[in-house]
Amino acid sequence: MIANLDPVTLARAQFAFTISYHFIFPSFSIGLASYLMVLEGLWLKTGNGVYANLYRYWLKIFAVVFGMGVVSGVVMSYQFGTNWSAFSTKAGPIVGPLMAYEVLTAFFLEAGFLGVMLFGISRVGKGLHFFATCMVALGTLISATWIISVNSWMQTPAGYAINVKGQFVPAGSWLPIIFTASFPYRLVHTVIASYLTTAMAVGAVGAWHLLKDPANRGARKMFSMAMWMAAIVAPIQILAGDQHGLNTLEHQPAKVLAMEGDYEPSPDGAPLILFGLPSNDEGRVRYEVAVPHIGSLILKHDPHAPLPGLKDYPRDIWPPAPIIFWSFRIMVALGFAMLGLGLWSLLARVRGKLYDWRWLKRAAILMGPSGFVAVIAGWVTTEVGRQPFTIYGLLRTAQSHSPIGAPAVAVSLLAFVIVYFTAFGAGIFYLLRLMSKPPLAGEPEPQPIPQRAAGITPAASVAAHLPGEA
Amino acid sequence: MAHVDLTIVWASIVGFAVFAYVVMDGFDLGIGILFPIFSVGEERDQAMNSIAPVWDGNETWLVLGGGGLFAAFPLAYAIILPATYPLMIAMLLGLVFRGVAFEFRWRDPRHRPFWDIAFSLGSVTAAFAQGVTLGAILQGIEVRGDAYAGGWLDWLSPFSLLTGVAVVFGYALLGATWLIWKTELRCQQRARHLALPVGVATLIALAAVSAATPFLQYDYWHRWFALPGVLLTAQVPLLVAICAGTFFWSLRRGAERLPFFMALALFLLGFVGLGISMFPYVVPRAVTIWDAAAPPQSQSFMLVGSVIIIPIILAYTGWAYWVFRGKAGTEGYH
Numbered sequence: 001m002i003a004n005l006d007p008v009t010l011a012r013a014q015f016a017f018t019i020s021y022h023f024i025f026p027s028f029s030i031g032l033a034s035y036l037m038v039l040e041g042l043w044l045k046t047g048n049g050v051y052a053n054l055y056r057y058w059l060k061i062f063a064v065v066f067g068m069g070v071v072s073g074v075v076m077s078y079q080f081g082t083n084w085s086a087f088s089t090k091a092g093p094i095v096g097p098l099m100a101y102e103v104l105t106a107f108f109l110e111a112g113f114l115g116v117m118l119f120g121i122s123r124v125g126k127g128l129h130f131f132a133t134c135m136v137a138l139g140t141l142i143s144a145t146w147i148i149s150v151n152s153w154m155q156t157p158a159g160y161a162i163n164v165k166g167q168f169v170p171a172g173s174w175l176p177i178i179f180t181a182s183f184p185y186r187l188v189h190t191v192i193a194s195y196l197t198t199a200m201a202v203g204a205v206g207a208w209h210l211l212k213d214p215a216n217r218g219a220r221k222m223f224s225m226a227m228w229m230a231a232i233v234a235p236i237q238i239l240a241g242d243q244h245g246l247n248t249l250e251h252q253p254a255k256v257l258a259m260e261g262d263y264e265p266s267p268d269g270a271p272l273i274l275f276g277l278p279s280n281d282e283g284r285v286r287y288e289v290a291v292p293h294i295g296s297l298i299l300k301h302d303p304h305a306p307l308p309g310l311k312d313y314p315r316d317i318w319p320p321a322p323i324i325f326w327s328f329r330i331m332v333a334l335g336f337a338m339l340g341l342g343l344w345s346l347l348a349r350v351r352g353k354l355y356d357w358r359w360l361k362r363a364a365i366l367m368g369p370s371g372f373v374a375v376i377a378g379w380v381t382t383e384v385g386r387q388p389f390t391i392y393g394l395l396r397t398a399q400s401h402s403p404i405g406a407p408a409v410a411v412s413l414l415a416f417v418i419v420y421f422t423a424f425g426a427g428i429f430y431l432l433r434l435m436s437k438p439p440l441a442g443e444p445e446p447q448p449i450p451q452r453a454a455g456i457t458p459a460a461s462v463a464a465h466l467p468g469e470a
Numbered sequence: 471m472a473h474v475d476l477t478i479v480w481a482s483i484v485g486f487a488v489f490a491y492v493v494m495d496g497f498d499l500g501i502g503i504l505f506p507i508f509s510v511g512e513e514r515d516q517a518m519n520s521i522a523p524v525w526d527g528n529e530t531w532l533v534l535g536g537g538g539l540f541a542a543f544p545l546a547y548a549i550i551l552p553a554t555y556p557l558m559i560a561m562l563l564g565l566v567f568r569g570v571a572f573e574f575r576w577r578d579p580r581h582r583p584f585w586d587i588a589f590s591l592g593s594v595t596a597a598f599a600q601g602v603t604l605g606a607i608l609q610g611i612e613v614r615g616d617a618y619a620g621g622w623l624d625w626l627s628p629f630s631l632l633t634g635v636a637v638v639f640g641y642a643l644l645g646a647t648w649l650i651w652k653t654e655l656r657c658q659q660r661a662r663h664l665a666l667p668v669g670v671a672t673l674i675a676l677a678a679v680s681a682a683t684p685f686l687q688y689d690y691w692h693r694w695f696a697l698p699g700v701l702l703t704a705q706v707p708l709l710v711a712i713c714a715g716t717f718f719w720s721l722r723r724g725a726e727r728l729p730f731f732m733a734l735a736l737f738l739l740g741f742v743g744l745g746i747s748m749f750p751y752v753v754p755r756a757v758t759i760w761d762a763a764a765p766p767q768s769q770s771f772m773l774v775g776s777v778i779i780i781p782i783i784l785a786y787t788g789w790a791y792w793v794f795r796g797k798a799g800t801e802g803y804h
Binding site for chain 2 (some may be wrong): 074081169
């Protein structure tokens with residue numbers, strides 16, 4: 001490995017590290033923002049105090065997650081220039097404006113209304129507060145939409161022309177650039193993944209407190225809601241993933257073949273390889289355990305449909321199969337485990353034992369981090385699967401990086417690792433500490449002091465009329 | 471009006487975003503720089519509270535400045551960032567520590583001393599890195615074939631270190647004057663005592679940078695001192711002298727707001743001076759704004775959104791500052 005540490009590999013490692021760490025936070029905050037919206041909506045509709053308590057409980061956690069998402073996100077907006085300057089020069093005219101729109105439309109919206117959310121419902125009134133919650137949820141979704149649009153353009157580029165400087169520029173309308181072939185599939189798959197990630201985390205927290213206190217109303221409610229999500233959304237996600245896979249097979253066949261470990265063409269239908277160690281050097285999967293025809297059944301919905309093999313494509317466009325073969329399997333296995341948990345909970349619910357089966361709760365706790373692992377595994381699959389290109393089929397990764405020597409990149413990578421583990425490690429510790437406290441009946445509102453990681457609070461003008469604060 | 475140079479428009483927008491960032495995050499970072507001098511407890515809490523509601527919005531301008539540069543001048547973004555690579559990384563890591571410390575110092579009182587140090591070190595690092603970056607750009611960047619062609623320590627020079635120190639002092643001045651305005655009692659007193667030496671240091675650093683800049687390249691000399699331009703450029707140091715005088719006078723008189731606005735004016739004049747030195751280059755003597763510009767389709771696409779959204783953001787930001795117009799207490803605003 002050490003011998004392979006050229007600047008490009010190091011720059012890729014740095015991007016992978018910073019974006020994976022970053023991705024943990026938005027994948028949680030996208031789901032949590034929507035969850036908070038649902039909780040507050042249900043509270044306003046039913047008047048049931050348990051929703052208000054859960055809202056306040058998760059709002060504290062959301063604020064910390066959101067703050068870390070902001071801080072780690074600032075780093076991402078500069079990584080393109082520091083480590084991938086050749087890419088930035090060439091693709092800037094296309095991806096730059098999309099990212100600028102993300103800042104303009106999403107970041108300021110979130111930063112603004114988060115302040116109102118944190119300021120507390122008793123100070124700003126129900127209507128304005130619920131509106132703010134909805135705006136923050138909308139902001140997270142707008143943000144996801146723009147950045148997925150950027151990523152999808154890099155995966156399935158369209159609507160571009162190449163100018164005399166060798167830059168990718170818009171050929172005409174922006175619509176084909178924003179709405180590329182893989183964009184709708186990727187967006188749906190990613191947003192649902194955030195929802196499932198959140199459901200798993202919420203379910204685990206609920207289960208944890210139920211084990212200790214089966215009568216805790218808040219814990220029961222959050223556990224029940226999370227299990228509904230697992231039962232309903234996990235199958236939808238598997239379906240969405242299937243459709244995304246078919247779309248990828250159409251536009252990036254080499255990626256899918258590497259995910260499947262299909263080196264040889266399969267004229268009579270491809271097998272499904274359950275286990276094996278793919279090797280791009282040998283062009284085969286070692287220790288292969290395979291079920292015949294199932295691969296084609298999944299990818300073509302026909303067991304005998306022919307599939308090409310990686311060997312039908314030039315060797316120099318093969319993605320690193322060993323990585324994505326396994327990251328893909330981890331993601332899929334976790335997806336089915338979520339489905340299993342959902343079905344199990346349905347069974348328990350039907351029997352009226354949802355809050356009683358201890359092993360169900362233990363399983364839910366075990367599955368708590370599964371969403372984060374699955375999201376990162378999925379991200380690795382699609383991003384490493386795009387290799388050896390940054391812009392698929394058009395710009396190679398080896399021609400995208402900055403003219404920075406290996407020592408500089410290595411030192412900065414090390415610095416990122418140390419700082420991230422310290423700063424965000426502490427943050428994750430604080431999050432776990434917040435989650436370890438049970439949701440109480442009289443969950444307090446956030447304290448009226450403005451110390452926090454994110455959000456400005458214009459709603460104070462309302463509070464100015466309250467006695468003692470003017 | 472039929473022909474508007476989009477590149478000039480975008481240079482103004484990015485320049486505005488950078489300036490907005492510098493002054494707004496400048497006082498945040500400045501408070502971080504001065505933080506160790508404030509005593510633990512009430513003084514620090516007041517200082518922190520005076521920026522807690524606004525710093526996140528302030529920092530978003532950094533993303534907008536960087537994002538705007540990337541989108542409207544991709545070539546400049548792709549040259550400047552690799553050329554100042556270690557500085558950018560240091561700045562980002564500093565901002566990470568600074569950013570999480572806001573939340574963590576309050577959430578975890580037992581480790582508050584640690585997060586206070588993180589807040590302070592992060593602020594100093596980010597400010598110094600930004601200042602050195604400015605010097606590195608001014609002294610020139612080696613460019614060949616539309617890419618950075620130098621080594622990874624080319625930015626390091628006595629001049630860039632000088633600009634780094636100047637920005638640290640400048641931000642500290644913004645921070646101190648902000649605290650004079652926004653806090654009271656001991657915290658305000660402390661800030662008042664600090665503002666004088668920090669102000670003197672800022673002016674000395676500003677003078678040193680201004681004196682050194684024209685000698686970096688003949689071109690800068692020419693821009694500043696050739697007739698008839700000198701009649702215009704001479705106004706800049708003149709105005710600096712007036713603002714500096716007003717600043718010391720207002721400080722002596724015990725004014726609460728004027729020192730901050732005079733510090734802002736000094737920054738604005740510094741920014742105008744930079745404009746005189748650099749325009750129309752974005753990487754001096756190598757890349758002009760027109761060389762670096764994204765094609766008109768990209769610039770016009772973003773302009774539509776910016777024209778609608780930036781005023782909303784400004785209005786919103788202004789409102790937030792208005793809401794928090796009072797003095798910051800230890801328990802929040804009152």
